[in-house]
Amino acid sequence: MLAARAGARQGRVALATLLFTVVQTSVNAVQQAAAEARGTSVITKTAAGAAAAEELRPGPPPAAEATAATVSGDSARSTFRLTLTSGVQAEIYTLPSPYRVIVDLPDVGFRLPAASGEHPQGLVKTFRYGLFAEGKARVVIDTTGPVRIDKAGMVAAGGGVVLSFDMIATDPQSFGLGTGPARSAPAPHATMQDEPPGRDRGTKAKPVVMIDPGHGGIDGGAMGSTKLLEKNIVLAVARELKAQLSVSGRYDVRMTRSSDVFVSLDGRLQASRAADADLFISLHADSLAASGFAGSIRGATVYTLSERASDEQTRLMAEKENASDLVAGLSAGKGDGVDEVNTILFDLMRRENANYSADFSNVLVGKLRRSIAMSRDPQRSAAFKVLKQAHAPSVLVELGYLSHTEDESLMNSLEWQRKAAASIAAAVDAYFAKRRASTP
Numbered sequence: 001m002l003a004a005r006a007g008a009r010q011g012r013v014a015l016a017t018l019l020f021t022v023v024q025t026s027v028n029a030v031q032q033a034a035a036e037a038r039g040t041s042v043i044t045k046t047a048a049g050a051a052a053a054e055e056l057r058p059g060p061p062p063a064a065e066a067t068a069a070t071v072s073g074d075s076a077r078s079t080f081r082l083t084l085t086s087g088v089q090a091e092i093y094t095l096p097s098p099y100r101v102i103v104d105l106p107d108v109g110f111r112l113p114a115a116s117g118e119h120p121q122g123l124v125k126t127f128r129y130g131l132f133a134e135g136k137a138r139v140v141i142d143t144t145g146p147v148r149i150d151k152a153g154m155v156a157a158g159g160g161v162v163l164s165f166d167m168i169a170t171d172p173q174s175f176g177l178g179t180g181p182a183r184s185a186p187a188p189h190a191t192m193q194d195e196p197p198g199r200d201r202g203t204k205a206k207p208v209v210m211i212d213p214g215h216g217g218i219d220g221g222a223m224g225s226t227k228l229l230e231k232n233i234v235l236a237v238a239r240e241l242k243a244q245l246s247v248s249g250r251y252d253v254r255m256t257r258s259s260d261v262f263v264s265l266d267g268r269l270q271a272s273r274a275a276d277a278d279l280f281i282s283l284h285a286d287s288l289a290a291s292g293f294a295g296s297i298r299g300a301t302v303y304t305l306s307e308r309a310s311d312e313q314t315r316l317m318a319e320k321e322n323a324s325d326l327v328a329g330l331s332a333g334k335g336d337g338v339d340e341v342n343t344i345l346f347d348l349m350r351r352e353n354a355n356y357s358a359d360f361s362n363v364l365v366g367k368l369r370r371s372i373a374m375s376r377d378p379q380r381s382a383a384f385k386v387l388k389q390a391h392a393p394s395v396l397v398e399l400g401y402l403s404h405t406e407d408e409s410l411m412n413s414l415e416w417q418r419k420a421a422a423s424i425a426a427a428v429d430a431y432f433a434k435r436r437a438s439t440p
Helices: 028-038 049-053 230-247 265-274 312-322 340-368 405-411 414-438
Strands: 002-006 018-022 064-073 077-084 090-095 100-105 108-110 124-133 136-143 147-157 160-169 208-213 252-255 279-286 300-305 374-382 394-401
Touching: 064 124, 064 160, 077 100, 077 124, 090 147, 108 136, 208 230, 208 265, 230 252, 230 279, 230 394, 230 414, 279 414, 300 340, 312 374, 340 374, 340 394, 340 414, 394 405, 405 414
Parallel strands: 064 108, 208 252, 208 279, 279 394, 300 374
Antiparallel strands: 002 018, 018 090, 064 077, 077 160, 090 100, 100 136, 124 136, 147 160, 300 394
């Protein structure tokens, strides 16, 4: 059973946003498949090692499971099909810069075959999928150019349902801004008014340490040769770090995400501000593009904020990390999150914290090099958006390179993850001990 509604035309853009609801079927086979699916953990785009096998979705089971996704057709018209164990509401819209088709779903788990979405077909370059927020899943389809949506619908098939729609090539003028910029706008920019009012940071019972596992959900981050995903590695290390920091009872330890869910860059900054964090640690595990040197570069690197990158490789890395919202199907944001009225005050606060960030970077590199391999130049800087915090010292730690075979193998080891977390925890202890000693 299907109920379809076409969205209103927006301005001069002659494209419709398709919103349709499917009543869940009562076919016994579908109920059985859903019951079986409830007994499984969420399967990320690729399952690799202990980190990916770990249960990443807390709470109740998903309302439906996606079991297959295919693309067929040519450069004029291509069809996307998503097989689900039961009917759900879906919303489809398009975005520019780059050209994408977004499929928003409720709490849907993904049990798709390995390599789904990795190979180009017709108008589709690639597609990816995963949790976009708690209780919300998303498929992001990268297209070769502007497209319009046609023949969207959902029908019962084989004991489940199949969501399908056609993408038809169009021209940029007809595409305009697409049909979904308002739906995928980034979070509002931060301003100084968002800082906790009247808070005396010296009166807190414990320092707040915010751990930020990069990527998550629909944004898998980098991928190793064994299909190991960055989002799983950094979450595993973040959990271990939180456990080690919490043992002493000296810190209030928070995480921007504790499960396999996407969090926007603005969302990470807002979480840090809301917690009134005293230290922000973002964890990543990058992969270099295929080149003659990609397989030979390895080791951890600690980054601090700077408007001018310390080198070209770092600049490119920052650009890639700052584009993670686009990967997840958000519209591009503009500016650095500060309004003009508060720019001077914001910059003064950020400069003060820059000194503390540099202090922590020095301590952290010293602790890390005792237990894990470090890069040739382990302290670098660039304009990472997630480090643009006026209220807290912040660093971004690249734990290693998934493009290096040995780094990938080590980062997937529980023993290595514990050693890396122990070194970071030791650096946190040393940093706050020095801060306490210097406080009158």
